[in-house]
Amino acid sequence: MNQHKGFWMKLRVISFMLMVLTGLSLCWTASYFLFWWFGWNWTGLVRQLGVSVLGFIFFGFIIWIISHFGRQRQVEFYQSIIEAFRRIARGDFTVALPTEGLDNGRFTDIIKSINDMAADLNRLETMRQGFISDVSHEIQSPLTSISGFARVLKEKELTPEEREHYLDIIEQESLRLSRLSENMLRLASLDSEQHPFQPVPMRLDKQLQTLILACEPQWLEKDLDVSAELTPVMMDADPDLLSQVWVNLLHNAIKFTPPGGAIEVRLEADEEEVCVMVADSGIGISEEDQMHIFERFFKADKSRTRSGGGSGLGLSIIQKIVEMHHGSVSADSKLGTGTTMTIRLPKAATAGVPAAAQPAASVLGKKGRASRSAGKELR
Secondary structure, three states: OHHHHHHHHHHHHHHHHHHHHHHHHHHHHHHHHHHHHHOOOOOHHHHHHHHHHHHHHHHHHHHHHHHHHHHHHHHHHHHHHHHHHHHHHOOOOOOOOOOOOOOOOHHHHHHHHHHHHHHHHHHHHHHHHHHHHHHHHHHHHHHHHHHHHHHHOOOOOOOHHHHHHHHHHHHHHHHHHHHHHHHHHHHHHHHOOOOOOOOEEEEHHHHHHHHHHHOHHHHHHOOOEEEEEEOOOEEEEOHHHHHHHHHHHHHHHHHOOOOOOEEEEEEEEOOOEEEEEEEEOOOOOOHHHHOOOOOOOOOOOHHHHHHHOOOOOHHHHHHHHHHHOOOEEEEEEEOOOEEEEEEEEEOOOOOOOOOOOOOEEEOOOHHHOOHHHHHHHOO
């Protein structure tokens, strides 16, 4: 690459020198004919010096004319750059300087860099405005409910049951606001480079088993059939961050699975990576919505915003944490048939699994009939 660039640089220098020599030759030729035209009968060295000096004068005059137009073009170029920076400083990121007619030199690189910078800033500004709009909408909804029901509570004709009902709604909306602010702070922390990331050797199967059992009250309440096949896996990861991934996935599966449905958790591993799948028999996600489910504040099921208490940040948090572990997350879903979320994580380091912990299948039956015994099997 450097040799190729050096070759073209030498070629340009040689071409420039040939152009200068050609220009001087033409100017000296014109001087010679000028002397002949005016009949200046100078002889010998005086004639040669006169032709040379007049040729240099012609050459200098031509260079001055070319530089005058070149300087004018350069001034216009710099003015366009200054105006572009002024527009960017005022918040106008739709700057697009023309690149037609420019040679492939430093001017073209400068203009392309400015255009790329403006495009990136415009994209960030669009994301920022969308984020502010989404946050304002998410905050406004519970605040409106809290304000409205607080106003209703001032009425003296309310029965104790009605008053308690309105207080429950205010409490739910307050918790929703709290979860929203907590998730926003978590995302902001994950986006920053200062968020602590401390991978340590851990048993991923034991973590999943513990969190599944911790969600037992929720899936028992909906009479869900929860099963888990967890292959013992030792890997390097941040336990606190990964626990947020599994909790969000489990809560989503429980929330969007109708009563009497089923949830299956599978953990598989090979020598290079770990694969965790959380499948449910819930309402599913349309193909159109699957393209946006990892966008912040996006909700595929907008009708359950209040009842589910979701803010549309859960999957964004999952994706960010998985990316921090250099893994990937994907969704496979169809409306009415359920959703399967798949997390793939690299095994940064492997360690021997205790001999007593052989690969086993754990089935958490309906209403938790087998949950306790399955938990003991993998301990």
